[in-house]
Amino acid sequence: MHEVKDDAKAPGHADEGAFCAVYREFSPAVLSYLRARDVEDPEGTTQEVFLALYPQLGDVRGGTKGVKNLVFSIAHARYVDEHRRRIKAPHTTGYDPEADPRCAASAEDQLMAAEGSTNVTELLGTLQPDQQEVLALRVVADLSVETTAEIMGKTPGAIKQLQRRALCRLRKLRPSLREGAHHDQ
């Protein structure tokens, strides 16, 4: 049984065994990341990510870390593509003002929604897009600051700043959690 190893193979060459190992190792994390980002078809997008990975797998350097970096770079690019496509072509279903993603909610609405929601994805949706992306990549995809910075095209300092602001916002939006935590204690 193949395992993802740090020793890089010869460049330009990747066998099916290595690809199987990569798929087993990273496909759950990719699927989780795409679900956390509320992609329409997370399973199908996960397949696309690995189909795009296969031709490039032979040229990857850096062992497991390099492969992980490449996998989530492709996943992030797929998510961005879908996000743009969604902006360009909004839903064609019947119009529901409550469900319109183009409507900007007021701060009061956001606070009420955050307090009344127990769904963490909805809570995540109240953050800025960059802050959402940083938390998804760091917490769900379990990537380091450097890898997240590389994938998002920012500096590690900027990633740390986004992460700090996201946590501050989450703390403000969930005062009820504090009460819940006190009750637990």
Next chain:
Amino acid sequence: MTSDDRSQQERRLDDERCVDALLAEGGFPDNAELRAVLLQLRELRVTEVPEPSPELAAILGRPASADVVSLDDWSRRRSRKKRIVFTTLAVAASLGVAGGAAAGNETLRSQAEGAISGIIRSFSPPVPAPPEPTTTAPAPPAQAPAPAQAAVPSPAVPTAVTGSAAPAPKAAPTAGERQQTSPAPNRGKQEPRDAGATSALPRSDGESAAPGASRAYDGPPQANRPPMVGTPGNGNAKGAADNDAGTWQGGAVQNEAGQDAGQPNNGP
């Protein structure tokens, strides 16, 4: 404790470790609320491997479905690249072997030389009609042989000189012709005319002509000596020799002057 419980516990510990590190980076190390939110977010992670699509299953080596044709374009491209490299090397090697064999073959080389020279000849302008310098310059060689006979002891007989002086002017054009054509016809022309003169030539005064002859030997090319052995040109020998010495590069006018210079000798 089963292995599932152990793996779940390990996973929970791993999640807590990750969340604590994130909170410490953000400056909220002891915030339980945020910790709970982040742990909830962390639980979005799934552990089961998603079922691959048919295309992906074909790559993974699993039995492919009917609607998947082939996905090994990548490997085929690599083999095509290898084939191109091999073909290039084979063609280069065969060209090298063929070129070496052609260079080593003597007949092939000579044939190639002939072909190349033929091509060059066909492109070069036709053989130029006798240009001025070539028609005038050969005049001295025509007369120069005359001293060659002077080397043969021959007297400066007036009749012989006049007889030989007459053909001298003709010698210039014939000499020009001789250079362009074969020298044989010239001999035939000159010999009948000078036949009488040669027969009348006494051989006593040959030494008197010797100085001129010695000078005349320097001038003419070697090729002109033999044909003129039978020709007279005795009296002309001096003039020709003078002419030769003075006007090697001269033309027909100087040639005539040399004949004129030789004629006064005939008078006495």
